[in-house]
Amino acid sequence: MDAETFKYIGAGLTTLGMLGAGIGVGIVFAAMLNGIARNPSAESKMKGYAFIGAAFAEFMGLLAFVVTALILFA
C-alpha cells in the first residue's frame, strides 16, 4: 500500500465526522419539539433559535468535509 492509498482511506474516514453532526442536529430538533409540545405558543421563537443551533452543530460536520477536500485536492 502506497501513500496514495492511505490518502483515500483517510478521506473516507473523515466521513465519520458526520456522526457527531448528526447526533448534534438531532438533539437540537428533539429539544425544539419537546419545547413546542410543552408550550405551543412559543413555537415561532423556538424555531429561530433551533435553526441557529442546528447551523452551529451542522458546521462541525462541514469541517469534516473541508478536511476531506484538503486531503483529496490539496
Add this chain to the structure above:
Amino acid sequence: MSEIKPLEQFELKRLVEYEAFGGVDISFTNSSLFMVISVLAAAVFLLGGMRKNALVPGRWQSMAELSYEFIASMLKDTVGSGGRQYFPFIFTTFMYILMCNMTGMLPYSFTVTSHIMVTFGIAIFIFVAITIIGFAKHGLGYFGMFLPSGTPWFMIPLLIPIEVVSYLSRPISLSIRLAANMMAGHAILKVLGGFVVMMGAATGWLPIPFIVLLTGFEFLVAFLQAYIFTILVCVYLNDAIHMH
C-alpha cells in the same frame, strides 16, 4: 462506461476573456453570468410583484410581500427596533443568496454560492461592516464583547482568547456553511444521477425516486441556508448593536 465526475459542474469557464491593469484576470465567467441572472430574477420578482401595487394583493404581489414580511419580522425578533435601518441590506443579502441558490437548482445551471470564494466575499464584507458598526456605536467599549459579564476573575485569561477566536471565526463559519451545503448537495445529486447511467436499463430506474426526493430536499436546503445565513447576520448585528 464513462466516469462520473461529480465536481465537474463547479468548474469556472471564461465566457468573455478580459485582463485589466496588466495581468489581473477579470474575465466574465459562467459564475458572473449566473450572478447577473440571480440579481435580475430577484429584481423581476420584487418589482414585477409590486407593479400593480394593489391594496388587495394578487398572487404574485402577495409572494413579494410575504418575503418582505418574513425578513422584516425576523429582523424585528432578533435585533429589535434598532435594526430597522439595516433592513434594506439584510433583505438584499437574503434575496441575493436565495436567488443564487435557486437558480443553481435549475438543470445545467451553475451554483454561484457553491464557491467558498464567493460566499467568503459576502461574509467578510458583512463581518467588517458589523465590526465597524459595533465600534461606531460603542467606541472602544466594543472590546467588552470579548469579556462576557459576570466572568470570575480567574477565568478571564482563558476566556478572552476563546471569545476572540470565536469572534474571528464568524466569517469563516458563515461562508463555509453555505458553500459546503450547496456543493455537497449538488455533488450528491450528480453521483446519484451517475448511478442511473451505470446501472443500465434493467435496474437503472431504482435510484430515480431517491433523486426526486433529494431534489426536493435540495430546494429546502437552498431556502434554509439563505435563511440561516441571514438570521446569523441578524444575530451578529444584534451583538454589535446591543453587545451581550
